[in-house]
Amino acid sequence: MYDRDVDVPRLTSGYHLTDADLPPALAEAARRTIEATGAPFNRVGLNFYRDGRDSVAPHNDHLYEIVTGYPIALISLGATRLMTIRSKAKPRRVFDLDLEEGSLLVMSYETQLHYDHGIPKARAALGPRISIALRVRPD
Numbered sequence: 001m002y003d004r005d006v007d008v009p010r011l012t013s014g015y016h017l018t019d020a021d022l023p024p025a026l027a028e029a030a031r032r033t034i035e036a037t038g039a040p041f042n043r044v045g046l047n048f049y050r051d052g053r054d055s056v057a058p059h060n061d062h063l064y065e066i067v068t069g070y071p072i073a074l075i076s077l078g079a080t081r082l083m084t085i086r087s088k089a090k091p092r093r094v095f096d097l098d099l100e101e102g103s104l105l106v107m108s109y110e111t112q113l114h115y116d117h118g119i120p121k122a123r124a125a126l127g128p129r130i131s132i133a134l135r136v137r138p139d
């Protein structure tokens with residue numbers, strides 16, 4: 001994943017926004033996010049964290065899978081999870097961000113160049129979380 005081996009214990013799925021079987025709720029989430037951001041998202045990814053043991057290691061998205069200049073949008077549903085954002089260059093800067101239910105995080109394209117992001121395992125018992133990840137992928 002992401003050009004290197006990272007630990008990805010979570011369940012994933014995805015759709016193209018033109019897929020005939022795209023669930024209406026995802027179509028509506030994409031429509032609203034496109035309206036809010038102005039980005040022409042065409043893919044929706046789903047990440048399911050069953051509990052606090054599911055996680056994704058720090059990474060940046062494959063740049064060849066995103067059209068240059070466009071952001072990535074993350075909608076969070078369910079349990080609040082911490083996202084860590086770390087600068088790749090030294091001096092290392094770390095941002096910890098709570099991704100709360102109903103929140104929308106928009107990461108710029110440049111963020112992928114200069115920062116890694118991840119969802120670490122949680123020590124506390126946590127309920128499930130789904131993130132809806134919208135991207136502009138080259139066709």
Ligand SMILES: O=C(O)CCC(=O)C(=O)O
Pocket residue numbers: 045047056061074099117118119131133
């Ligand atoms: O679950 C999240 O909010 C992060 C997802 C993520 O990092 C990714 O799909 O690349």
